[in-house]
Amino acid sequence: MAIPHGGWPRAYADEVRATLRAAGDLCITAGLVLLLFCAYLLWGTGAYTDREQPLLEQELAREQADPGPQGDDGPKRLKKIKLGQAVALLRIPRLGNDYKYAVIEGVTTEHLRKGPGHYPGTAMPGQKGNFVVSGHRTTYGAPFNEIDELKKGDEIVVDAREARYTYRVTYHEVVLPTDLDVIAPVPGKPDRKPSKAFITLTTCHPEYSAAQRYIVHGVLDRVELRKV
């Protein structure tokens, strides 16, 4: 419909036009800002992770250089890792030879911004029980973006302070965000006592959604003690 002009005073028609133009400008601006925000979520947030990861790696390197008093089979007693400290280096050869993330202790929003986080209270690397690590899938460097490409038998290498633990993927599952069984000491069997060392990786699913969780389970395959 053409904006009636003929019968109306010119000033009125100009005013309508100016208002419509301003509204259009606002809509375009809002759209551009939203697009920019999406770009920030996908790429901008990773800059923070990229800055924090080397710090965690340095911390880990210091700990590995000085793991404390030595026994016959590795360090006698390891210092307890506090929240926010580096736990281990995570490598997954299937996701590339340079795939390497420092795992931080803790899974709060702030911890997970810095890298994949170890659930406090679940087993430490190599211990009997379940070593549970959560990581972002689309934001903050998206460390777990491609864990859905892991296949049965793939290696998950955890370089802890005292040793290198190599796990092998056993299976994956998609669960509700409330399904705590997946992080039980024996994954999926919360009543069992663990006799093996398991690993569990969790991230969101589907991508860009918080509706479900993608879970990868593995079991310890071999241990190489670190020579100091």
Add this chain to the structure above:
Amino acid sequence: MYGWIWRRLPGPKPAKALMAAVLAGIVVAVLWYRVFPLLEPLVTLDEVTVTQ
């Protein structure tokens, strides 16, 4: 809005264009480094943990 700004920028067209680009850059930088980091925690599209 954009027309209003354009008309108020002084000088010939190339100078106007340069100033407009700088202004746009400033707006983008403020959004990217100041505003978006504050908004980001409100978006929970990337929840990765299992909890009750």
